[in-house]
Amino acid sequence: MNYLFLQVLTGLQISALYMLIALGLTLIFGTLGVVNFAHGALFMLGAYFAVVISDAFGFSVALVSVPILLFIVGIILERGLIRFFYERSHTDQILVTFGLAIVIGEVLKTIYGANNLPFAKPSWGSGIVKLHEYLPFLEGFVAYPKWRLILVVVSFSTVAALFLLLQFTRFGLIVRAGMRDSQMLAFLGVNITRRFTIVFGIGAVIAAIAGLFGGPITQVEPELGMKLLIPSFLVVVVGGMGSLPGAVLASLLFGMALSFTAKYAEIQQIIIYLLAVVILLVRPRGLMGKKGLME
Amino acid sequence: MEYVVSILKKFPLTVFALVILTMPFWFPWIGGYGGLATKIMIWALFALGFDILLGFTGYLSFGHAIFFGVSAYATGLMFKHFSDEIIPAMIVAVIVGTLASVIIGYLTLKKSGIYFSILTLAFGEMLHSSALSTFGGFTGGENGLTLPDMIPSMLGIEMRGEVMFYMTAAVLILGYYIARRISDSPFGLILKAIKSNQERLEYTGIDVQKYKLGAFVISAIYASVAGSLMVVYEPYVGTEYLRWSTSGNLVLMSVMGGVGTLIGPIIGAAFMLYFENVLSVPLGEEWLLVLGLIFMAIVIFLPGGFTDGFKLIYKKLIGKKPDGEEK
Amino acid sequence: MSKESISDVMLDCYQVSKNFGGLQALNDVNLKVKHNTIHSLIGPNGAGKSTLLNVITGMITPTHGSVVFDDKPMLDLSPHEINQLGLAKVFQTPAIFPEMTLIKNVCIPALASRDGAFKLNMFQKEGMRSIESFAEETLEEVGLKDSVHKEARFLSRGDKRRLELAICLAHRPKMLLLDEPTAGMARHETENTILLLRKIADRGMTMVIVEHDMNVVFALSETISVLAQGTIIAEGTPNEVKGNPKVIEAYLGEEQE
Numbered sequence: 105m106n107y108l109f110l111q112v113l114t115g116l117q118i119s120a121l122y123m124l125i126a127l128g129l130t131l132i133f134g135t136l137g138v139v140n141f142a143h144g145a146l147f148m149l150g151a152y153f154a155v156v157i158s159d160a161f162g163f164s165v166a167l168v169s170v171p172i173l174l175f176i177v178g179i180i181l182e183r184g185l186i187r188f189f190y191e192r193s194h195t196d197q198i199l200v201t202f203g204l205a206i207v208i209g210e211v212l213k214t215i216y217g218a219n220n221l222p223f224a225k226p227s228w229g230s231g232i233v234k235l236h237e238y239l240p241f242l243e244g245f246v247a248y249p250k251w252r253l254i255l256v257v258v259s260f261s262t263v264a265a266l267f268l269l270l271q272f273t274r275f276g277l278i279v280r281a282g283m284r285d286s287q288m289l290a291f292l293g294v295n296i297t298r299r300f301t302i303v304f305g306i307g308a309v310i311a312a313i314a315g316l317f318g319g320p321i322t323q324v325e326p327e328l329g330m331k332l333l334i335p336s337f338l339v340v341v342v343g344g345m346g347s348l349p350g351a352v353l354a355s356l357l358f359g360m361a362l363s364f365t366a367k368y369a370e371i372q373q374i375i376i377y378l379l380a381v382v383i384l385l386v387r388p389r390g391l392m393g394k395k396g397l398m399e
Numbered sequence: 400m401e402y403v404v405s406i407l408k409k410f411p412l413t414v415f416a417l418v419i420l421t422m423p424f425w426f427p428w429i430g431g432y433g434g435l436a437t438k439i440m441i442w443a444l445f446a447l448g449f450d451i452l453l454g455f456t457g458y459l460s461f462g463h464a465i466f467f468g469v470s471a472y473a474t475g476l477m478f479k480h481f482s483d484e485i486i487p488a489m490i491v492a493v494i495v496g497t498l499a500s501v502i503i504g505y506l507t508l509k510k511s512g513i514y515f516s517i518l519t520l521a522f523g524e525m526l527h528s529s530a531l532s533t534f535g536g537f538t539g540g541e542n543g544l545t546l547p548d549m550i551p552s553m554l555g556i557e558m559r560g561e562v563m564f565y566m567t568a569a570v571l572i573l574g575y576y577i578a579r580r581i582s583d584s585p586f587g588l589i590l591k592a593i594k595s596n597q598e599r600l601e602y603t604g605i606d607v608q609k610y611k612l613g614a615f616v617i618s619a620i621y622a623s624v625a626g627s628l629m630v631v632y633e634p635y636v637g638t639e640y641l642r643w644s645t646s647g648n649l650v651l652m653s654v655m656g657g658v659g660t661l662i663g664p665i666i667g668a669a670f671m672l673y674f675e676n677v678l679s680v681p682l683g684e685e686w687l688l689v690l691g692l693i694f695m696a697i698v699i700f701l702p703g704g705f706t707d708g709f710k711l712i713y714k715k716l717i718g719k720k721p722d723g724e725e726k
Numbered sequence: 727m728s729k730e731s732i733s734d735v736m737l738d739c740y741q742v743s744k745n746f747g748g749l750q751a752l753n754d755v756n757l758k759v760k761h762n763t764i765h766s767l768i769g770p771n772g773a774g775k776s777t778l779l780n781v782i783t784g785m786i787t788p789t790h791g792s793v794v795f796d797d798k799p800m801l802d803l804s805p806h807e808i809n810q811l812g813l814a815k816v817f818q819t820p821a822i823f824p825e826m827t828l829i830k831n832v833c834i835p836a837l838a839s840r841d842g843a844f845k846l847n848m849f850q851k852e853g854m855r856s857i858e859s860f861a862e863e864t865l866e867e868v869g870l871k872d873s874v875h876k877e878a879r880f881l882s883r884g885d886k887r888r889l890e891l892a893i894c895l896a897h898r899p900k901m902l903l904l905d906e907p908t909a910g911m912a913r914h915e916t917e918n919t920i921l922l923l924r925k926i927a928d929r930g931m932t933m934v935i936v937e938h939d940m941n942v943v944f945a946l947s948e949t950i951s952v953l954a955q956g957t958i959i960a961e962g963t964p965n966e967v968k969g970n971p972k973v974i975e976a977y978l979g980e981e982q983e
Contacts, residue, residue: 139513188699194513195459196698199654202647203695210688330643334524337517345514370533377525381506384518388509585837585857586848592834595823602783602821603835604809604897606843613846 106242109235111363117252119359120259121322124314125332126339126351127266128307134346135279135303138186139194141201144333145208146308150174150315151324152212155223163226171312178308182301205329213326221324225251229320255317262313263352266306270348279303338380344393353391401717412579415662416572423564430677433564434632439672440567441628444574446653446664448621451578453650454659455587456614457594458512461646462519465503465526466619467626468641470496472530474627475544475636476537478551485551485558489627496623497616504615508608520643527641544636551631558631567628571665574621578661581617590614591659651694657704666705736761736901736932737782737813742791744777744956751777752788753956759901759949764923764933766943769953770977775936776818778953779905782934783815784808796900806843812900816907820886822893824879828870831878831889832861835897861896868892868922884915891922901932908942920945952976 129143153173157166185204189197232247239246270276282296322328339358343350358376365372383391407414422436445467453459470492477488507518530538538544551558558566581587589610592600601607630636639645648671656667671690679686701708737759744752752774759765767775780786782793784805793800800808809815814835823831836857841847865874868888873881878889887907894902907923908916920942927933927946937943943950943964950967952960954976960967967973 139516185699193457194511195457195516196702198459198513198516199650200695200698202650203691203698206647206651206691207688207695210685210691214685214688334520334643338521341514341517341521370529373528373532374525377521380521385506581848584848584850585833585841585854586846588830589834589837592823592826595825596821599817599821599823599893600834601805602809602815602817603893604806604838604843605834606806609844 106244106246109239109242110246110248111366112360113248113253113256114366115356115360115363116256117359118362119355119357120256121314121318121332122336122339122358123352123355124259124262124310124318125336126343126355127263127348128310128314129336130340130343130346130348130351131266131310132304132307133340134348135282136186136190136300138189138197139201140186140307141198141333142181142204142208143201143307143311144329144331144336145205146174146178146311146329147314147318147332148212148324148326148329149177149208150312151223151319151322151328152216152221152315153312154316154319155221155324158224158226163229167316170316171309174308174312174315175305178305179301181308182304186304187297187300205333209326209329216326218326223320223324225320229254251317251320255321258313258317262310266310267348269306275299275302335376338376342380342383342390344390347390347392350390350392404713411662412572412576415575419568419572420565422568423561429673431673433560435672435676437564437567437632438629439669440564440571441625441632442649442652442668442672443665444567444571444628445622445625445649446656446668447571447574447578447661448618448625449649449653450618450658450661450664451581451590451621452614452618453653454661454664455582455590455594456611458508458611458615459516459650460519460615460618461516461643461650462503462507462521462523463618463622463649464641464643464645465519465523466496466500466622467629467645468530468636469499469526470623470626471630471636471640472538472544474630475546475634478546478549478630478634479544483549483551485553485627485631488551489624489631492627493620493623496626497620500616500619500623501612504612504619508611508615520646523641523643523646527638527643530641531638538636538638541638543638546630546634546636549634551634563632567632570624570628574624575661575665582661586610586613594659651690655694655697655704657706657708660704660706663704663706670705734760736796737934738794739778739782740792740794742778742781742788742793744774744781744786745789750956752781755791755953755956755958757951757958759932759934762927762930762932763948764927764935764946765949765951766935766937766947767951767953768937768940768943773953773976774956775953776905777956779815779903779934779936782808782903783813809897809899810838810843812898813903814894814897814899814901815903816887816890816894816905818905818909820883820890822878822886822889825877827875827877828865828881828889828892829858829861829874832864832892832896833857835893836861836864839897864892864896865889867895867926869918884911884919887911887919888922891926895926899931901934902926904933904935904937906937907935908937908939916942 125143125147128146129140132138132140132143150170153170154166157169181204185200189200229251231250233250233253235246235248236242236244270280278296278299282299322332335358339351339354342357343352343354357379361375361379362372365375419440423433426432426436449460449463473492473495474488477491481487503519503522507515507522531540553566556562589600589605593607593610597607626640629640652667652671653664654667655670656665657663674686674690682689697704735758737757739755739757742752742755743750755774755778757778767778769775777786781788782800784800784803784807787801795808795811795813798811800811823834840857862871862874865871868891870885870888870892873885878886881889908919911919916939923933923946935943935946947964950962950964951958952967952973959972959976960970962970
């Protein structure tokens with residue numbers, strides 16, 4: 105029982121980070137139709153900002169300022185670069201965001217070097233939680249790092265917040281309609297471009313949250329972006345391109361798979377790729393992909 | 400000026416071969432050195448094959464390091480366990496790379512371009528991480544496959560220095576000749592039509608899937624030959640050969656040079672390696688940042704790459720307007 | 727329909743139905759197109775004309791029913807297989823290869839006709855000459871002889887349609903499907919298109935045309951089928967259809983909305 109519980113918890117914790125990155129990716133793809141190869145770099149930027157700001161002013165300042173900073177970065181990128189690529193081919197979109205990812209990575213490397221920056225957790229987030237004190241079905245002594253539990257909570261709260269935003273606000277209604285047919289909305293006189301900018305900003309904010317809470321458990325180094333981008337892309341594809349529930353489902357699946365194969369390093373290294381290949385062979389559209397999109 | 404261009408147009412292969420074969424004489428003038436010339440040949444071959452996929456069909460693979468790397472490992476293992484003769488090693492390596500491309504191409508080419516880019520990237524990382532851990536016993540894991548004191552040879556002739564350069568140059572010239580023939584063939588015409596309008600092509604009675612797979616496998620064969628030559632040139636298989644960054648570099652050089660032109664990616668490969676090894680001395684650590692910025696500028700302002708830039712400059716020089724209606 | 731010999735019918739759609747979610751786009755449609763005729767499909771917007779065309783070309787799989795072309799069942803075939811059987815489609819918005827010259831645009835279907843759906847002819851150059859001259863002839867036939875070496879994207883909209891027609895003809899199809907061939911054309915262009923289609927038909931081509939412009943329909947068709955709300959409500963010669971009260975009702979019903 106203890107073993108099973110801990111494996112599930114670890115699975116949740118692994119999926120939490122994938123989920124946050126994949127959520128931004130799939131939101132931007134579903135709405136703007138852009139495959140953003142620089143999304144990993146945005147997450148990495150969030151992690152670097154978080155380290156630097158929390159070192160200088162403390163984590164609580166970083167908690168407020170990093171999402172705002174990344175929102176601004178996102179807006180600038182969308183207005184200054186991405187929007188010129190809506191009319192160009194998907195290949196060009198991939199190329200320019202790939203170039204952007206390299207530039208962001210290299211800028212960070214130039215300023216902070218190629219090595220790992222230590223990310224000190226705030227005092228309220230370090231240490232362990234004695235789970236057996238709260239959960240009577242666990243036997244004996246069961247502890248778990250507090251920060252990882254916080255990451256899980258933050259991640260699922262972010263998912264919930266995004267769903268609420270998309271389901272129950274006028275903004276969300278327009279964005280969801282835009283995901284289906286942006287031309288029609290433009291025709292009806294809805295200013296879809298400004299909303300697109302904001303969507304890109306929201307994607308960047310989610311990346312910032314991932315950087316803030318994921319940074320302390322990953323290595324904050326210039327390769328981090330690409331390292332997490334690749335599995336997150338797989339999450340998006342397996343979930344079904346442009347499907348938010350699909351991304352959540354697929355990241356849970358990957359997290360559990362990684363957690364339950366932890367004992368066998370040889371399998372763990374390739375398990376998500378194997379899963380992805382099998383799932384896509386059986387369901388080429390992904391778990392919750394919509395018909396028509398990407399076909 | 401016009402005279403030079405007319406010669407280029409009439410005898411592209413001869414001019415190409417001359418430029419390549421005289422490289423040992425002129426390359427040192429601009430700061431190059433022998434080993435770098437060989438390395439440029441190898442990457443040029445890699446990029447040339449990639450152009451048959453990206454340039455003709457428009458399918459952007461982020462996993463071409465797979466074929467380069469798998470073939471490099473196969474070559475290294477052949478050297479280690481069989482003999483230092485390069486012919487059997489290269490044959491086995493190309494067969495392995497080709498088989499990998501048939502399987503991966505079949506699995507990834509079914510859907511649109513975006514899907515293809517992401518899945519090839521994922522396949523690449525799967526093989527990279529399995530080479531590091533799952534198959535670490537064969538591949539040397541994190542250290543790469545080391546082949547101490549090995550000098551590969553062909554029919555007893557040691558493959559190093561100028562011999563290696565001329566052998567590689569000959570392969571590149573042959574590769575360029577074949578690529579040009581493919582480009583002018585009916586097969587090449589249909590590949591280019593995939594990029595232009597895939598749906599129309601399907602409704603014109605063409606089995607697009609098979610043509611895409613054909614282009615993918617041909618480009619993977621080029622990549623396999625290049626990967627194998629890399630190990631012949633430098634008897635060591637680095638884990639980065641399989642890594643996404645190798646695929647990424649390939650994409651960078653192809654796009655900078657100008658895709659779809661065959662010569663463009665070769666120029667791009669030469670530029671990038673020259674940049675990395677010669678210009679990086681004055682630029683220092685930031686050379687990759689500069690390269691990234693150049694790349695972005697090209698994607699944004701000059702999607703045809705250097706070759707398109709040359710054409711524009713040439714048209715300006717002889718006083719014609721840039722590409723109008725008439726070809 | 728009375729008794730017809732099977733060989734007389736080129737395309738036979740039998741009890742074709744298609745459901746999109748809850749929407750019944752096609753309901754039990756029977757359509758027989760005879761050899762060497764021009765057969766038009768008309769009907770108010772949303773009647774299911776495009777859906778039917780897409781079922782015939784393999785873009786959509788019907789919920790049930792069958793499609794037989796030239797005595798061969800066509801369901802479950804992919805678009806290129808259907809095309810190889812001799813059925814070519816002219817799209818509503820011209821589908822061409824914009825970055826290529828006209829001659830190359832037309833060489834591609836000529837190659838598909840000669841070599842089949844796939845051939846790894848990477849080095850073969852011989853035979854290209856005859857393909858090219860055939861392509862030139864085809865372009866001449868549709869009236870694009872003067873711009874064979876122009877890139878297709880620089881053509882006018884009307885010329886793009888002619889080019890697409892040439893692409894379809896170069897495959898030497900047995901039947902042409904045309905989706906609104908005169909949509910967006912000026913008066914004189916429409917007339918030219920009518921003459922061109924007549925000329926092609928007179929050489930023994932079977933055609934199915936979906937069209938809104940009744941002048942075109944009545945100028946060309948031997949048979950007209952009227953679709954409304956997913957079913958065929960009338961079928962016959964132009965004159966039979968003209969006076970049919972059901973047809974008038976279907977169209978008036980649309981106007982009242």
